[in-house]
């Protein structure tokens with residue numbers, strides 16, 4: 001099992017790009033801000049918080065959550081840009097979720113970091129946390145890199161059919177596309193989807 005805090009402490013963080021996810025910036029430009037609802041947007045597995053701050057810069061209130069204390073420390077050390085905050089916690093922990101509700105969730109590289117055996121738990125956590133008619137907005141990792149047979153992940157890729165199936169008990173897919181904007185090396189390998197809570 002991945003020790004995420006250790007990965008940050010050792011600097012073994014190839015996902016850390018120093019800026020927000022390009023598909024998120026594309027989405028913020030192209031799609032009506034109504035998809036975020038009027039409340040707090042949760043960013044699970046936010047790492048050092050680039051996406052949280054991109055949302056906050058657009059005037060949204062955003063909460064970044066991460067398991068790794070070192071990621072939290074680095075996120076928290078950034079000067080505030082708006083209505084953002086951070087917490088250490090486990091998205092899959094029912095205790096952490098108790099009594100919490102969000103108008104939307106932004107997913108980026110948390111789903112693919114979690115053991116595929118726990119994908120239903122991830123979807124249930126989203127369903128529990130997002131208010132009715134709120135959105136799960138996510139960029140999902142579809143195509144594996146040139147992984148050799150020994151590869152055990154993370155990241156764990158997924159397929160559109162699987163994503164629709166895992167979220168369908170609680171969500172309806174409203175829109176989806178392959179983002180034009182991507183970090184170098186991720187072009188065409190991601191899929192952006194907006195699922196609305198039933």
Ligand SMILES: C[S@@+](CC[C@H](N)C(=O)[O-])C[C@H]1O[C@@H](n2cnc3c(N)ncnc32)[C@H](O)[C@@H]1O
Pocket residue numbers: 004005015016017044045046047048065066067068071089090091092108109110113114
């Ligand atoms: C691949 S990293 C991506 C970080 C960030 N989204 C980025 O792109 O820079 C996955 C992140 O998810 C966090 N994580 C993994 N499982 C988690 C869980 N169950 N709850 C909260 N955070 C989790 C890890 O600590 C790590 O920071």
